Amino acid sequence: MHPAGTPRHVLFLNWRDTRNPEGGGSEVYIERVAAELVRHGHQVTLFCAAHEAGPAEETNEAGVRLVRRGGRHTVYAWAALSYLAGLVGLGPLSARRCGRRPQVLVDVCNGLPFLAPLWSRRPVLMLVHHVHRQQWPVVLGPRAARFGWWVESWLSVRVYRHCRYVTVSEATRAELATLGVAPERVAVVHNGTPQLPPTDAGRAPYPLLVALGRLVPHKRIEVALRTVAALSGELPELRLVVAGQGWWESHLRQLAGELGIADRVEFRGYVTEEEKADLLAAAWVALTPSLKEGWGLTIVEAGAAGTPTVAFRNAGGVAEAVVDGRTGLLAEDVDDYIARVRDLLCDDEMRQGMGAAARAHAASFTWPAAGERFAALVTTGVVARAEELPAEACYLVP
Template sequence: MFLNWRDTRNPHGGGSEVYVEKIAEELIRRGYLATLFCAAHSEGPADETTAAGLRVLRRGGRHTVYLWAALTYLLGVLGFGPLSRRGGRPDVLVDVGNGLPFLSPLWCRRPVIALVHHVHREQWPVVLTPRLARIGWWIESRLAPRVYRKCRYVTVSAASRDELAVIGVDPERVTIVHNGTPEMAPAAPVARTPEPSLVVVGRLVPHKRVEMALDAVAALSPQFAGLSLVVAGQGWWEDELREYAEGLGIADQVRFAGFVSDEEKRVMMSEAWLALTPSLKEGWGLTIVEAGAVGTPNIAFRGAGGVEESLVDGQTGLLAEDHADFIAKVRLLLADDALRIEMGSAARAHADRFTWESAGEKFAALVEQPRVGGPGASRVGTTHSPGAVDARLQDVLGHLFLVHAARRRLGRAGEAVDQRRRTECAQTKGDDPGQEQRKGSAHHVTPPRSL
């Protein structure tokens, strides 16, 4: 069973959710049963089975899904609910940590694999006040490594593995399983736009720093007639980005496409001259290889995590050192047709190296040996006496309510900060966009095993 606070149908879903569901689908193809437990939202029912066979359970909300996951699992131990033996008990849990973890080793007697796309040190100050950012960072960097100290880890890049080592996770316990590159060829041939064009694809939140792409359009428009930008994605920061574009005087050159289908994304990336990834941090940079798969080179930032692996600097795109260098590199590739085409060809070859089939194969090997120390250390099939369950419920719920309270407090504080920043943004349109961010049932193949 995968624990992730979002799924791909969630309006705020992103690359992390694509990764989880693609890996789950690959495991299903290999004979496993897989369940995804995530937060409820308006775009999906409480219980669903996808076309690929992935069972999705949606419970709780953004701040309560962690508590709901524990309660649903423990009720299943007692024989109630969708995770009872009749409903399908999981053999292995994959606990996806997006800053705040589910802390499943506290309440689950099955093997747990911790999946971390990247460490969020830089993101905490962007969305929270300094004091609450320190609380969030303490949970991620101190509490979580202790809770998961006997678990195997999976991450998506060498950069993220190194970040985990800094917070005390032994690299020997960390396996890198890269993202695969999805099929990106459009249904019909697509030509590049006749005039210079840029595309940004991702969630519209502050740490994605879409403002820097808007700055590039404003700075380079005098040199490149007809320069345009498509921003594909949705998020609570969209209004601020629209206002920022208006303040720069480029609103008519920027199209906010909102949520787009896979086919629409393929067409957008195929039409664009360049794709931009100004994000502060990415565990991998899925959109970089997606753009590369259609021959579109990318410009991102050095030191932004896994982008230094999804993008090969000087070959499949360019890595910028700072804001000014970002604009300079966009200028370079827009002006040099031969270099841009050469990098696009290299990007296509690089993207072809990564497949979901190979990623699924590697993940399946971990599922077969999920505990540190090998199969002998596994507790698959452990039973729970009623007395033991009652005692464990009391112990676990105490921990969970503390973490739940912290999560709600962090969430409320984040919403307050969001509102304050909206006000500040309206008052200070035209300022450096980076300034504010810098301040701050379970069986094996015969029968199948359940996740």
Template sequence: MESVTCINVPRVLDRPVDTDVLIVNWRDTTHPEGGGSERYVHQVAQGLAAAGLRVTLFCAAHDRAPADEVVDGVRIVRRGSRLSVYPRALAFVRRTRPRLVVDVQNGIPFCSTLVRRGPVTAVVYHVHREQWPIVFGRVMGRVGWWLESIIAPRVYRRSRYVTISEATRGEMVGLGIGAERITVVPVGIEPIPSVTTRRSAIPELVALGRLVPHKRVEHALEVLARLSDRWPDLRLTIIGDGWWEDQLRAEAERLGVAERVTFAGYVDEQGKHELLASAWVHLCPSIKEGWGLVVNEAGGHGVPTVGYRSAGGLRESVLDGVSGVLVDDLDEMTAAAARLLEDDETRAAMGAAAARHAASLEWPVTVRNFAAVLARSVRDAIPAGGDPDLAHLSSTLDRVAIGGAGTADGAVPPALDDPGTAAVAGRAGTA
């Protein structure tokens, strides 16, 4: 985000406030493990607040931000830990009685529908089938998958859903969620900032993201090791931090490439873009991505991506064969990276296409189309006798959806009469 306005506010002890839209999410953008999904939530929340709606985000507490503050017009309430945030959020929903709840399901559902009879819209970035056993082990992984695949679809059986890619929508339909209740609202991207860094004179790979097992940064290290004989001066920059860093450093030592790997750690937005601008090829070996915002951030600097087709959302953030290459395994990832490193013309062409694709993704479009889904959720909940508060909320959300306050322009988004139709306004020429 280019600018963020923060106002510290006294702790309110969770007393009821008049809230139009309450978003429950396990993290926010300031959380040490925050990433692209948290940026998506904040951009939507900020856009709704700019339209005059009273928006609150409830998320887990951490030591990098106060318990209560207002950021870009959004009231943020931080309570609980990684797991206790879920019951704390339910208690908050029950006490504050917001007009509309946006329930963000990052694997574990908040189950807001159990305590709220009003409209609830569920958000799913991607399905976590492969990630559960990696992060929580075999037994707890089965419990997690049961919650996500069996319990959540039943809890939200009357709710509308938002997801960010057709790949995820297809997986959700496979869980028994009606396709007509799922709308695809793709991500946006902030304007790429100007940088002073020039492209590296020597070949350089980059990997960007949280350092956790399911991001599989080990594969980027393996690609570096396999190509070392061919390019003795090849380097890899890893941007991001996380609890898996020690294991990655140990793997770099085992592979004999530690001296050619830079662990940049957490960097600010400008620092991140300076590092991306230096790279030749971006590697995205993640096991699953709802979209893969890092792909477009790298693409904004003319850096093509090599990623796994099986990750799901990368099939849309990467235009295969145009702005990057999708592969099926580590051998193919190594071969694709090698081709891009050695073929300057192809790398430049794909980089230019990646920059065009990134430029086509705009947050105001995301906000408009998200608001359209919320407006339908509210209208679904208006009783036969009417409800003035919900009717006013629906009207305001409709105004945002057609390019009113809170958006960058007045363009009308595509018709969303079919909730399953992907919202692709602003993406002309990217397919």
């Protein structure tokens, strides 16, 4: 068994990276935690799908090596084959070029896992941001959705039955328990709050809403559009900026036209970190109408700018990212969501008070703290066998 604190080579398996046009909060989490592990002295490789925005292999500024192979659906097979064949610096044939072989694998499940325990004898840590029970029917057709849910809820639970899990919220930890994953096997490592660039932007002189994220069906930007339509009569200067990109954008633009609010909604597309900082500082309220989030990174980003958020109570980890009634408001349904947004827009004192509380709440989550917790998971007896461990130990089983 390796002594605690021994540097290791950690291999993250994730479908995307932050340079991928479809990357989101999950990818930010992986790369920020990976950077912290490098800071703790570990060697880190991230294997993900290839895309035109990034080379096949590179080492980023934080010292994390990225290997990109396969596509949206084939990245899973590429990971297994690359590892077993010793290609792209992951297996034994390239050990001299890349350094030692990975000693710990972090298998990131975004609905579909990499099934690493079936093809690697190394310890595997299963990382789950949230359970996709509600999202499968929204994203896929009925048959494909049933298959996806079967993989996530039945097959995956059995393949990883000897592995330790990590997730980003207590809400997901509770959801995993409903699938048969014992809570004591699941460690919670919260997101840190990304530090936005400094900005001189002030609050907009008119009611401004912002919705930040990928434009895909389960983000439910439609709710943000319907909120603007419902409140525009009472608030004639109301505007919404939708920042993000995705294949659902054409549908959203069409809906904005049908609702008669096309002139009130700006689809900003991809925004730089500087543009995001300006936008969040200018907004009165941030909208997160997602069907489900493991945590809600954009919520704490908005909070760091002093902007409260309105989200749905039953949307997973957002109920931890938003402290209801203190840093923002949580709604029960669409009508309630519209009402909660109206409350914040029309009550300056409440909105400003929640914005100040949101800033303090966001500051309590840091990436160094997340990295410290994650580093403990991969260094404390990570290669010990189950029969060697005390019941209370936080270990992985190879």
